[in-house]
Amino acid sequence: SAAQDPTALVQALLREDLRGQSAYGAPQLDVPVRLNTNENSYDVPDDVVDAVTDAVARTARHLNRYPDREFVALRSALASYLTGQTGVTLTAEQVWAANGSNEVLQHLVQAFGGPGRTALGFTPAYSMHPIIARTMGTTWVDGLRGAPSGTFDLTPGSAAEQVRRHRPHVVFLCSPNNPTGTALGLDVVRAVLDAAPTSLVVVDEAYAEFARPGTPSAVTLLEDHPLLVVTRTMSKAFALAGARVGYLAGAAELLDALRLVRLPYHLSDPTQAVALAALEHHPSLLRTVEAIKEQRDRIVAELDTLGYPPVPSDANFVLFGGLADAPSTWRALLDAGVLVRDVGLPGYLRVTAGTPAETDAFLAAVSGLPDSHR
Numbered sequence: 001s002a003a004q005d006p007t008a009l010v011q012a013l014l015r016e017d018l019r020g021q022s023a024y025g026a027p028q029l030d031v032p033v034r035l036n037t038n039e040n041s042y043d044v045p046d047d048v049v050d051a052v053t054d055a056v057a058r059t060a061r062h063l064n065r066y067p068d069r070e071f072v073a074l075r076s077a078l079a080s081y082l083t084g085q086t087g088v089t090l091t092a093e094q095v096w097a098a099n100g101s102n103e104v105l106q107h108l109v110q111a112f113g114g115p116g117r118t119a120l121g122f123t124p125a126y127s128m129h130p131i132i133a134r135t136m137g138t139t140w141v142d143g144l145r146g147a148p149s150g151t152f153d154l155t156p157g158s159a160a161e162q163v164r165r166h167r168p169h170v171v172f173l174c175s176p177n178n179p180t181g182t183a184l185g186l187d188v189v190r191a192v193l194d195a196a197p198t199s200l201v202v203v204d205e206a207y208a209e210f211a212r213p214g215t216p217s218a219v220t221l222l223e224d225h226p227l228l229v230v231t232r233t234m235s236k237a238f239a240l241a242g243a244r245v246g247y248l249a250g251a252a253e254l255l256d257a258l259r260l261v262r263l264p265y266h267l268s269d270p271t272q273a274v275a276l277a278a279l280e281h282h283p284s285l286l287r288t289v290e291a292i293k294e295q296r297d298r299i300v301a302e303l304d305t306l307g308y309p310p311v312p313s314d315a316n317f318v319l320f321g322g323l324a325d326a327p328s329t330w331r332a333l334l335d336a337g338v339l340v341r342d343v344g345l346p347g348y349l350r351v352t353a354g355t356p357a358e359t360d361a362f363l364a365a366v367s368g369l370p371d372s373h374r
């Protein structure tokens with residue numbers, strides 16, 4: 001009977017605001033060249049494999065106990081890494097971490113968003129920002145990039161005007177921006193901070209390590225802005241997507257609010273051990289960053305020559321346009337063994353920069369496309 005139909009029962013019980021929503025779903029396909037989720041294509045190097053293996057082995061005996069709920073050693077290792085990266089002195093009290101920066105973002109929305117509250121982002125940006133906001137019951141406002149230039153650039157004036165108009169509780173900025181690739185100038189971040197002095201301003205810097213020289217981090221603005229947070233991840237430059245470790249820097253007082261919403265012991269002992277061992281070996285892990293940036297710049301240059309205009313990139317991926325029908329080009333590249341990302345922008349696809357061999361395969365597949373794709 002209808003009452004026994006599981007789909008109908010679930011739909012009837014599901015929160016009204018979740019009905020008809022679709023889940024995050026980047027395909028995980030078994031193809032030779034996977035360039036669709038901006039992972040680091042390089043395996044973890046031997047010295048780090050050894051250090052991680054030893055560190056995890058040492059946790060095994062004491063897995064009967066809960067992990068350090070405050071992950072103090074990890075927070076202080078992340079603080080020194082960020083201090084070294086940005087030149088801004090940070091302490092463990094100013095750093096928070098969770099299972100991927102997605103969970104960090106979720107903690108922020110749980111504490112500062114929610115029913116009756118509004119979050120604003122500038123589309124196209126990271127697709128999880130609206131998903132996380134909405135699943136926590138937050139009203140999402142799709143802000144615009146590009147006005148008035150018609151590109152994906154976000155100007156300080158346009159960002160500030162949109163913030164003043166919508167008066168959101170939470171503002172998401174993404175720099176370098178996924179999926180467009182370009183970093184924001186700090187003038188944009190400053191304009192948003194000035195326009196929203198009582199809002200939480202999140203700058204998602206998941207791809208910061210890949211930025212072109214001279215791109216300052218929003219970490220440099222933390223001192224004067226207690227409601228600013230900068231999120232980062234070990235999933236990209238650190239080649240540790242499988243470990244699920246993301247983090248943020250912000251005011252100690254703000255981080256205290258995250259303790260209200262996180263689940264107790266959210267970072268397992270093995271997770272903390274992996275991240276700590278990796279941070280101790282960060283020069284070895286980050287050695288691939290320069291090689292990846294070279295491939296990124298090569299992809300930009302070649303796509304330009306091939307007539308598929310690329311968007312300038314500070315990340316480990318490139319958004320390119322000029323496509324007559326992005327979904328059919330996505331399919332044609334997949335048939336050639338290369339998985340890229342259709343981010344839902346008409347005429348555009350996104351490709352991750354990986355190894356030289358992966359770039360070769362991608363560029364060969366693009367060169368092989370019939371002219372009808374343009």
Ligand code: PMP
Pocket residue numbers: 037038099100101102103126174178204206207232233234235241244245246
């Ligand atoms: N922010 C941005 C901009 C991203 O592109 C991603 C991963 N695609 C994340 C955050 C989340 O990554 P993770 O949860 O692995 O840290």
